Amino acid sequence: MxxxxxxxxxxxxxxxxxxxxxxxxxxxxxxxxxxxxxxxxxxxxxxxxxxxxxxxxxxxxxxxxxxxxxxxxxxxxxxEWNPQTVNEQAEIQQWLALAARTLAEGPARARLITVFGAQFDQATVIATSHQTLEIVNQLLNGKQWMVANKPTIADIACYSYIAHAPEGKVALDAYPNILAWLSNVEALDGFEGMQKTPLPPAV
Missing domain, CATH: 3.40.30.10 (Glutaredoxin)
Structure with missing residues (x-):
């Protein structure tokens, strides 16, 4: 078990x-x-x-x-969630690296401030988050999923902190490609969301 x-x-x-x-x-x-x-x-x-x-x-x-x-x-x-072709693995690894570092230093850290009281400079973290999300939104242009034409571990790695970015005062309204991608993940059979905390005003 x-x-x-x-x-x-x-x-x-x-x-x-x-x-x-x-x-x-x-x-x-x-x-x-x-x-x-x-x-x-x-x-x-x-x-x-x-x-x-x-x-x-x-x-x-x-x-x-x-x-x-x-x-x-x-x-x-x-x-099938972690396809092993050379090209797909290269793409997946890039998204996993983004999840492990860039998202952790942006949206995840912004959420740590509001939800857990972490001591980071909020304005800087929020600005960093938007810089990252602007790029992610561009990379998702015309795409249903992050890699190929199917969901992979790349989508799972990136979902949680992007979806809950508003809890860290990081608004997602300006990122239509991200919003569409989030909806795709949430429509997957078996999807399980994360408990939400009260939303602060997002910027």
Whole structure:
């Protein structure tokens, strides 16, 4: 049985939940209460010394990174979600890199400020987010999905923090291609959304 160490408000954890939901894989959910510091306790440090969520335990294989988790799930259970042609892999890897760094430093960080009280310069983070989203919107022009003509792990990796960017005061109204792409992801059979927090005024 798959076991996911999870926290509902984590966009990283939502990536894993969304992939599991879309693949219709049964799993045991173990909630790690970050607000109460459970991720800092010795029991959880033994599972993930980096004290982060999510963690996936797949029959003893412990995976401690959200992008590694969705990649593993695709490779093991649904390879069509991670096509291996040279061109498609190059495109997928570019989107995964964007999810791991650029989105993390933009929309994800903006959300950390408003939802979790993180101490970043809000104006700078919001400006960085819009710079990134403008490029993503351009790259999605005329495309239903990020790679090829089908959903892949690239879409799952990027979805959560882009969809919830307004929670970090980052409005999406100016990005029609992004909005259409979000709708495509949300229309997938088995889609599972992330719990929303009250929206602050977006800019």
């Amino acid at each position: 798959l076991k996911l160490y999870d926290f509902e408000l984590s966009g990283h954890a939502h990536r894993a939940r969304l992939m599991l939901a879309l693949l219709k894989l049964p799993y045991e959910k173990v909630t790690v209460n970050l607000a109460q510091g459970e991720h800092k306790q010795d029991d959880y440090r033994a599972i993930n010394p980096f004290t982060q969520v999510p963690v996936l335990d797949d029959d003893g294989l412990v995976i401690r990174d959200s992008i590694a988790i969705i990649t593993h799930l695709a490779n093991r259970y649904a390879p």
